[in-house]
Amino acid sequence: MNFTRWSIYKLTSLANRISKQRQVRSGLRDLKLWGLEINESGHVAVDGLDAIDLIRRFGSPLFVVNIKKLKEDATNIVTALRTQASADSKVFYSYKTNCIPGILKELHAMGIGAEVISPYELWLAETLGVPGERIIYNGVNKTEESIERAARINVFAINIDHVEEIDRIYSVARRLNKKIRLGIRLGFILNSQFGMGVDTEEALAACQKIISLSDYLDLVCIHFNVTSNARSASLHKKCALRAIEFMADVKIKTGLSIKYLDIGGGFGVPTSKNMSSTEYGLYRMAGILPKPPDPRDFQTIDRMLEEIISTIRTHCNMRNIEMPNILIEPGRFITSRAEFLLATVLTVKKKENGIYFAITDAGRLSVTFPTDFEYHEVFVANRPTAPLTTSYQIMGRICTSADWMFKNRLLPELILGDFLAVMDAGAYFSSYSTNFSFPRPTIVRVDGGRAEVIRNGETFDYLISMDRI
Ligand SMILES: *Cc1c(COP(=O)(O)O)cnc(C)c1O
16 A cells, blocks of 8 residues: 555544544434434334335435424524514515425415515515515515516515615616615625625615615615524624614614614524534545534524524614614524435445445435535434444435535445435525436425425426427
């Protein structure tokens, strides 16, 4: 063995060892965290339905939405906001997090609104019958046509991302002879492209411009969205403080009291976590799996909203401005835990260097993109409590070595025909899915012990349905 090969071998086994220790200590091995059960056959089950039976009925890979858990998590955040903030505070679900009509309809039936970031999502909200006043229109690419749609249905607010949008919206409003409610997105995160600068006075200039066009524009909202999967309130609090400073400044300089503060989404779930840059680098380069999240490190949603909103209240008092109504745009918090992905183990290979590859019908370049940069728990669906013995490179089915789902995952010894259940598939999995060489999977919902398809798996004909041949 030459030196290079020897060092790679050493590094690989070190990565394997560290990853293994971390998983052995994982506090995430309890299916109840996702509202799931183990049935008398020893399989993963959802609301009394056996996951393996679901695969037999609907095929693999398969997304399964657990409606009971969805309602539970949605109710939790709605109640937490209602407890902390004024009656005029509102929840808008972030469509891009999981844009499946069968899920969205469920949330709208509970009175949750729609946070949309594209003309398509706006169209979808309208098509699903969401009243205008329950829609917030965000995003960086609002077409003139979609602005017109938004104005016609009287959306709650259009949050502008950059100053050029003001003239565009103003001209639509004039043409329709309709006043449009606007918000301003503040850009607190310097290495992200969104929003307008506070320190550069870009945001203040935008406010002044909107106010000068108040015959057709009504500035009602200050908006920020700064993180995803936050474990604690700290970043939201920091940004809310700066937003309050900004609102106080606007009031002094223009006399305007802004009625709503939209603190975006980003509220985390304790069962999954985003990798830090270092964790991501080590995972990508060396296959060192990050530490699993410890559910005890996460604040509950009640606690988080309580901290954020009480901070806002204190600072409004200090700055002598009226307490705004609070808007939130959760995505992940509502849907992440309420959906899991079932995949089939197609084969297991042991390489000469001792590394095991398990090939499955789902990988990060096809259906599990978030496993690229987030920690996700995984169970063998047909024996979730079997002892963890062997480390696997879990691969997808696309013909590239880049289509892995997990590196160095510690699982019971896998055999052909085992099934994997990947947790927290309810945030950003279907949104990021591709149909690279294989059609996208079926999505079923389970409610009251019944399973029902809410999106058909794509067919071959569907894949070429837009082609002219
Ligand atoms: C993505 C997004 C959200 C939701 O983020 P989560 O981390 O899923 O809660 C909310 N608001 C805006 C503007 C977004 O882009």
